Amino acid sequence: MAYARLAYDPWETSPEERRATFVGREALIRQLMSAVAEQQGHNTIQHYLILGPRGIGKTTILLAVRDKVRADLAFSGHWLCVQLREEEYFVRTLRDLLYLTLRALADDEGLADAGDLAEQAHRERDHDRSLAAALDGLRSISETHGKRILLLIDNFDRVFPRTPTGRRKKGAPENEYRAFRKLLSTESFLMVIGASVRLFEEIAAYDQAFFNFFCPVEIPNLSDDEICEVLRKRAEADENHVFLRQLDGVRDRVRAVTWMTGGNPRLVLMLYDVLRQRDMMPVVQALRETVGGLTPILKHIMDDMPRQQSKTLDALIRLGGVASPSAIADMARLPLNVVTTQLGRLKDARFVAVEGEGKGRPAFYRVADPMFRTWYQIRYLRPAGRRIEIFVDFLRAWFSVADRRRFIEDRWKQFRKGLGTGSYAAVADTVVGIPYYAAGLDDERERQGHFDRLAESQLESGRAREAADVLAELTAPFAGSQMRYEAAGYRALADRLLDKGEPKKAIATYAEALKKDPRDAGARMGLGLAFGLSGDHTRAGKEFDSVLSLPTLSADLRANALVNRGVSKGMLGDMQGAIADFTAAAELPGAPADQVAKALVNRGACYGNNGDHEHAFSDFGAALNVDGISKEQRLSARLNRGAALRNLDRRNEAILDFTECAETGTDVGMVHHAVAWLVRIHLQQNQQSEAIRWATRLSQLEPGDAQLDARLEARINLILDVGRKTSLSAAESLLDAFITHDSPEIRERLGFLKPGIEFAKTADEKTLTPLPEEEQKVARQIAAVLKGAGKAEQP
Numbered sequence: 001m002a003y004a005r006l007a008y009d010p011w012e013t014s015p016e017e018r019r020a021t022f023v024g025r026e027a028l029i030r031q032l033m034s035a036v037a038e039q040q041g042h043n044t045i046q047h048y049l050i051l052g053p054r055g056i057g058k059t060t061i062l063l064a065v066r067d068k069v070r071a072d073l074a075f076s077g078h079w080l081c082v083q084l085r086e087e088e089y090f091v092r093t094l095r096d097l098l099y100l101t102l103r104a105l106a107d108d109e110g111l112a113d114a115g116d117l118a119e120q121a122h123r124e125r126d127h128d129r130s131l132a133a134a135l136d137g138l139r140s141i142s143e144t145h146g147k148r149i150l151l152l153i154d155n156f157d158r159v160f161p162r163t164p165t166g167r168r169k170k171g172a173p174e175n176e177y178r179a180f181r182k183l184l185s186t187e188s189f190l191m192v193i194g195a196s197v198r199l200f201e202e203i204a205a206y207d208q209a210f211f212n213f214f215c216p217v218e219i220p221n222l223s224d225d226e227i228c229e230v231l232r233k234r235a236e237a238d239e240n241h242v243f244l245r246q247l248d249g250v251r252d253r254v255r256a257v258t259w260m261t262g263g264n265p266r267l268v269l270m271l272y273d274v275l276r277q278r279d280m281m282p283v284v285q286a287l288r289e290t291v292g293g294l295t296p297i298l299k300h301i302m303d304d305m306p307r308q309q310s311k312t313l314d315a316l317i318r319l320g321g322v323a324s325p326s327a328i329a330d331m332a333r334l335p336l337n338v339v340t341t342q343l344g345r346l347k348d349a350r351f352v353a354v355e356g357e358g359k360g361r362p363a364f365y366r367v368a369d370p371m372f373r374t375w376y377q378i379r380y381l382r383p384a385g386r387r388i389e390i391f392v393d394f395l396r397a398w399f400s401v402a403d404r405r406r407f408i409e410d411r412w413k414q415f416r417k418g419l420g421t422g423s424y425a426a427v428a429d430t431v432v433g434i435p436y437y438a439a440g441l442d443d444e445r446e447r448q449g450h451f452d453r454l455a456e457s458q459l460e461s462g463r464a465r466e467a468a469d470v471l472a473e474l475t476a477p478f479a480g481s482q483m484r485y486e487a488a489g490y491r492a493l494a495d496r497l498l499d500k501g502e503p504k505k506a507i508a509t510y511a512e513a514l515k516k517d518p519r520d521a522g523a524r525m526g527l528g529l530a531f532g533l534s535g536d537h538t539r540a541g542k543e544f545d546s547v548l549s550l551p552t553l554s555a556d557l558r559a560n561a562l563v564n565r566g567v568s569k570g571m572l573g574d575m576q577g578a579i580a581d582f583t584a585a586a587e588l589p590g591a592p593a594d595q596v597a598k599a600l601v602n603r604g605a606c607y608g609n610n611g612d613h614e615h616a617f618s619d620f621g622a623a624l625n626v627d628g629i630s631k632e633q634r635l636s637a638r639l640n641r642g643a644a645l646r647n648l649d650r651r652n653e654a655i656l657d658f659t660e661c662a663e664t665g666t667d668v669g670m671v672h673h674a675v676a677w678l679v680r681i682h683l684q685q686n687q688q689s690e691a692i693r694w695a696t697r698l699s700q701l702e703p704g705d706a707q708l709d710a711r712l713e714a715r716i717n718l719i720l721d722v723g724r725k726t727s728l729s730a731a732e733s734l735l736d737a738f739i740t741h742d743s744p745e746i747r748e749r750l751g752f753l754k755p756g757i758e759f760a761k762t763a764d765e766k767t768l769t770p771l772p773e774e775e776q777k778v779a780r781q782i783a784a785v786l787k788g789a790g791k792a793e794q795p
Contacts, residue, residue, distance in 0.1 A: 010060045011085065015067045018060060021233040023265075024226035025057060028219065029064050032193065035215075036069065036150060040078045043188050049156060049203065050195040051350070052219030053369030055266030058195035061219070062152040065193065069150060079191075080109055080145065083152035091159060094179045095127060098134035101151060105141060114141050135183065142189035149190050156194030157203075177209035184213075197369065198350040221263025224254050230265055231272055243272075256397030261390075262370040271394045299379075308334060312342040313351060313367075314380075321373050322355075322366040395440035408437040408450060415457070435473055448474065455493065464509065468493045487517035494526050503534040521547055521557050525564070532568055541568040555590035562588070563599050570606055579606050593628040600626070601637050608644060617644040635661050635670055642677060651681050662694070668706040672714040675701065679718060679734070683726050688733065695734055696741040712749050715742075719753065720782065723760075732757050756782040 010018060032048065039045050050058050066083045069075040082104040084091075091097050099121050106115030117137030124130040142149055153159055160176040184192060194214065196203075203210045222230065228251055235243045261267035302310055315332035316323055323331075329339040343365050346352045353368040367373040374390060395404060411434045438450035451474040458467035472489025490513035497506040507530045513523035528543030544565035548558065566581030582603035586596050604619030620641035624634060642657030654677070661674035675698050682691035695718070702711060715738055723731030735754060739747050756779030758767040768776045 023229045024222050039191050045191045047192045047214050049214035050217045054371035055264045056219050057265050059154055079150045080147045081150045094176050095131035102137050151192050153194045157196040181209045224258050228254050253398050264370045309342045312339050317376050392439045404440050483517050487513045487520045491523040503530040506530040537568045537571040556592050559585045559588050559591035559595035575606050593626050594630050594633045597623040597626045597629045597633040601640055613644050613647045635665050668703050671701050676718050692737045695737050699743050759783045
């Protein structure tokens with residue numbers, strides 16, 4: 001469906017369609033038409049101002065008045081009707097307004113004499129004489145045709161815009177408003193019905209031009225029943241019979257729509273289009289275009305708003321659009337009495353409405369204009385291509401969990417089908433939809449899984465930037481700026497590359513994050529880790545230096561940077577420098593318990609590498625005594641303490657530590673290391689049956705998500721280690737145990753080791769003959785490693 005269909009502009013719909021879908025404003029139209037009729041015999045004209053938030057239907061109401069005046073002889077015999085568009089950027093002065101009215105009479109009412117009079121006014125170069133010519137022209141038209149002129153002005157508060165320099169130059173528009181009031185007060189040929197979002201200064205303030213001049217007409221929000229009727233009429237116009245059959249059964253869900261949209265018809269119809277076509281892209285695009293068109297107006301309003309008032313409004317929107325004064329004060333970091341005062345002024349200006357006030361109940365304030373709230377969220381809280389939360393809330397409110405899951409799986413099918421064409425354009429719309437449907441799921445793990453899956457799919461397609469955008473939406477949806485949002489996405493992508501064992505790709509991606517935000521400490525930290533994992537410990541240390549030089553750094557990040565820099569120094573042989581960094585991290589005030597424990601474990605490892613096993617044992621014990629450490633850190637400390645105990649020849653105590661790590665560890669590496677230590681210690685104590693027992697338990701102790709390659713590598717390394725440090729016969733016994741008791745996939749993959757060990761023992765080439773060429777090559781390499789079998793193990 002073309003985006004033009006989703007412009008939600010009443011000017012673009014026919015009078016017939018507007019009448020067919022018109023809901024909930026009939027009484028208001030009757031009131032306005034009665035007011036127009038009353039003016040027909042009066043010398044003094046009463047003018048009206050329609051008030052309501054954006055998207056509530058002000059333009060539609062003015063169009064309905066225009067259509068009725070033109071269609072009904074009871075009105076068309078007395079009135080010429082002109083309606084100006086919402087944004088008449090040509091209008092700057094009263095002269096412009098009157099000239100434009102003449103042009104509209106010529107173009108819309110077909111009055112040739114109005115066109116001639118407009119040209120005469122336009123040719124006059126002097127401003128005052130041109131104004132007089134336009135006014136005389138309108139008066140002449142009214143007298144010639146025996147009709148008054150009904151002028152319908154949308155966005156009346158913006159009819160004479162202020163200069164870009166802001167408040168200081170208020171004189172020009174104020175003079176235009178005063179001149180307009182004088183005209184309306186002294187002339188009886190012209191009646192104005194205006195529309196405005198709010199009572200603006202020139203109307204609300206007692207010393208301004210239009211104070212108490214217009215009769216205000218409030219447009220209420222639509223009720224639940226009226227929203228149902230809007231949806232029904234829209235579906236009838238679209239011949240959407242499926243939706244019509246379902247509508248009566250979902251009336252309870254309409255209450256959620258009323259709450260989300262504030263009864264705003266434009267937003268209601270946008271949500272209906274999501275239902276109608278199950279495609280987010282056109283609706284999201286249309287809303288962004290609609291909201292984008294409001295920017296010149298709304299930004300000007302925000303710029304002119306007093307600072308404390310704008311901070312109060314910002315805090316309310318950040319809190320979701322509904323909050324108590326105390327919550328707003330806390331978010332805005334303003335005194336409660338200041339916030340209460342500003343909320344009162346915002347209420348008077350119709351930016352906010354109050355709910356629940358009176359009879360001892362606490363007051364809650366909400367943003368009165370849903371379109372304003374959406375504009376503010378998109379522009380300031382979730383800029384660029386970020387998800388628009390009203391659509392996510394709608395999906396949750398309207399569809400069941402089963403429906404939402406089915407919809408997202410349909411999107412994944414479309415995505416895979418589109419990728420099969422080899423064209424990314426074929427899946428672009430689907431890519432927009434998946435995050436909306438995924439965000440609408442209730443289960444956090446399920447939701448994250450879809451985001452991860454989409455990011456991975458983008459990455460596999462070579463679209464790193466798009467993958468980063470997906471991850472930014474997952475990890476930093478409310479980042480305060482576009483720069484930080486994009487940096488967070490690239491950082492999250494780099495983290496995943498690092499977890500996948502691709503440090504070189506991670507380095508490039510962290511660098512991209514730092515281009516977006518050079519102050520991103522997390523990206524700088526990740527870059528250091530990636531350099532370290534790629535073997536460049538010098539550059540890793542420099543990155544950690546950069547992190548530590550940042551002026552504002554949390555205790556958590558500072559401790560983490562110190563620990564990682566200590567690791568880099570240790571890898572470069574600077575053990576004293578490493579110990580100094582680990583000590584600084586362990587003693588850092590406010591450092592998290594896990595960082596303190598990690599620093600102590602790493603410092604203990606440094607002491608152990610220097611042969612100081614007593615100090616190593618002491619540090620590992622101190623790590624275990626840190627309050628509040630995680631299970632992961634506790635097991636890491638016990639594993640290392642077990643190694644220190646073994647080096648101190650306290651092997652039975654070491655066995656206890658390794659046993660706990662093997663039996664309770666959830667990390668596959670932890671389990672593999674613990675079992676390897678247990679096998680080696682029992683072999684050293686000539687307890688081969690106990691060593692074999694631990695080896696055969698390995699498959700039971702490994703976490704269920706352990707990868708086959710990691711499991712296979714652990715067994716090969718253990719066999720090689722035993723073969724080198726104990727004996728070939730012990731290695732062969734271990735291999736036999738694995739081949740006999742392990743899982744089928746492991747047994748199949750380990751089979752080639754048997755000929756390899758035999759070849760290491762006999763050097764007989766015939767033992768390798770049954771193996772495929774590639775396995776023969778690996779078997780020879782293993783045999784070469786095992787040639788030093790039987791040597792005594794070094795502590």
